[in-house]
Amino acid sequence: MRKLLYLFPLFFYYFSYAQCTGCGVQNPTDPNYHFPDNTTVCFTSDMTFNNPTFGTNAKICIASGVTLQFQNSISGAANAPVSLEVHGTLNFNQTITSVANLNVHVFDTGNITVGGGNGNLTIDGQINEIVNEGLIEMGVLQLGNNSTNKIDNFGNLNINGNLNMSSSATTLFRNEGGGLIFIGGNYGNNEQSVYVNCGTIISQNGFNINGGKIINTGFFTVEGDINLSGSSSEIYNFGLFTSTGNMNNAPADAVIYNEGELALNQYQGGNAAIQGPSSSTKKGYIVLQNPIQVGNVAVGPNLDFRRTTGISDPGTVFMNSNPTFLTNVTYDCASTNSCSAPLIINPGFCPAINGDFPPMAVDDTYTIAAGGSSVGIVLDNDFETYGGAQATLSNVILSQVSTSNSNISLNTTDGHILVAPGTPPGNYTLVYQICQTVSPSNCDTATVTVTIQGTLPCYKPAATAGTVLSPDFGITSLSRADKGANNWPGLRKGAWVVLESKNKGFVLNRLTDAQVAAIPQADLKEGMMVYNTTQNCLQVNTDGTAAGWKCFNTQTCPD
Secondary structure (H helix, E strand, O other), rough: OOOHHHHHHHHHHHHHHOOOOOOEEOOOOOOOOOOOOOOOOOOOOOEEEEEOOEOOOOOEOOOOOOOEEEOOOEEOOOOOOEEEEOOOOOEEEOEEEOOOOEEEEEOOEEEEEEHHOOOOOEEEOOOEEEEOOEEEEOEEHHHHHHHHEEEEEEOOOEEEEOOOEEEEEEEEEEEOOOOEEEEOOOEEEOOEEEEOOOOHHHHHHHEEEEOEEEEOOOOOEEEEEOOOOOOOOOOEOOEEEEEEEEOOOOOOOOEEEEOOOEEEEEEOOOOOOOEEOOOOOOOEEEEEOOEEEOOOEEEEEEEEEOOOOOOHHHHHHHHHHOOEEEOEEEOOHHHHOOOOOOOOOOOOOOOOOOOOOEEEEEOEEEEEOOOOEEEOOHHHEOOOOOOEEEEEOOEEEEEEEEEEEEEEEEEEOOOOEEEOOOOOEEEEEEEEEEEEOOOOOOEEEEEEEEEEEEOOOOOOOOOOOOOOOOOEEEEEEEOOOOOOOOOOOOOOOOEEEEEEEEOOOOOOOOOOOHHHHOHHHHOOOOOOEEEEEOOEEEEEEEEOOOHHHHEEEOOOOOO
16 A cells, blocks of 8 residues: 555656656756756746746746746847747746747646736747647737737637737737637737637727738627728628627728628728628628618628617618628528528638638548449538638548548549448448648548448349240340241240340430439339439339339349
């Protein structure tokens, strides 16, 4: 028992330490320590620093369960790379200004806190990247002049003050599907910045787009005003975007695109085009607390407007406006069950951090005989990019990711699913990936479900009871149609018609699906046969109705 109690802490210590690799220095204790150039400094026990300094390419790794605390300021060479790998806790006791090029990764067990959650963080380095899978909490986040910033959030990012950036900063900002971002103050943007939200963002005091781009496929709630000023401001909504304040000052080149639900309290003075999806198989829904005022802009296509109270029609939706209405603009179509497409607020995709839309690989289901291949190819229902062109072998790179049976494979040169001979009957899965040819890192995956039908042959003895009849009619290419000397076709017993040849085939009527469907109901008979050129099968009508056509392409033993 005492050995168990002794070994457990050792195991936990090793596990925590093992998260940090390549350690050049471990657990320094100088409170004014200089983190040396090109060195990884690892912490497996708690430590507090007063005034540390950082060299070029210095790296800190904090193990899980360990707390590292900086009491005062930190300093180092301007724009020198500094990396932080946080599995545990990193506390900055006060406002921090970093002149280094920061590379920060907070893992799911880690957290960073600035000033108890209310201290300001100013990032003045030129190239900065933050990946957060845990918790980061601060007051104001300020992105400095001429900086290039990439922020990818998978965890919780709490900015209790403002999110600001200089007009010369370039920021790529993405909140992934499970991510939650809270912004207690104002939210700033500029023309060089792209904000992608696939999770949940709550902004309590509104924001200024200032010419930037926002793409939302998740839940984006703005409880203050939205200022659309700035050249080419753009909002693209595929999820649920809610504005409880005012949306104002949209310039003529601004774009508001909606393919999900856009819930607005007040929209006035806008010259932005209010766009919907180009395909009538989709529809964007706009829910209004108050009538909106737009300029001489285009509205639509494929948008539905609904007032939360009262009647929904052009007179109650638009105030003192003269928009140009494009096709399929409706008003509360749900109330009359006349919507041309359903509301979708979970589109199931997340753009790349630079705003590029991913390709769309769609799941497939095939029934294939052992030794055969799928009739269609997996790319038939895929797209090179969301809402874009169909995926082909010229615009995407096709690859197999995994298969539940090695006999089930993907032919990456043409897109067919292959089943090896002898594969037992059953259901199998294969996962494949498509990546854009122009952007090979932009990819999506899909799952193919393959059903292998029974392949055992069927042998039944012929019926031999009763009187054997001689046929009276036959067609032969062997020059023996003579009922006298050859007794042909009479010598072929038990048939109504005899067909005989050694170098010719028998061809049934060849009809497409459309031609089969055009056969008059009165002419349909049970047992009627055609060769269906659309489905590539011998098709037999089993009951004399239009629904009775069956493909006879599976070996079995029917009675």
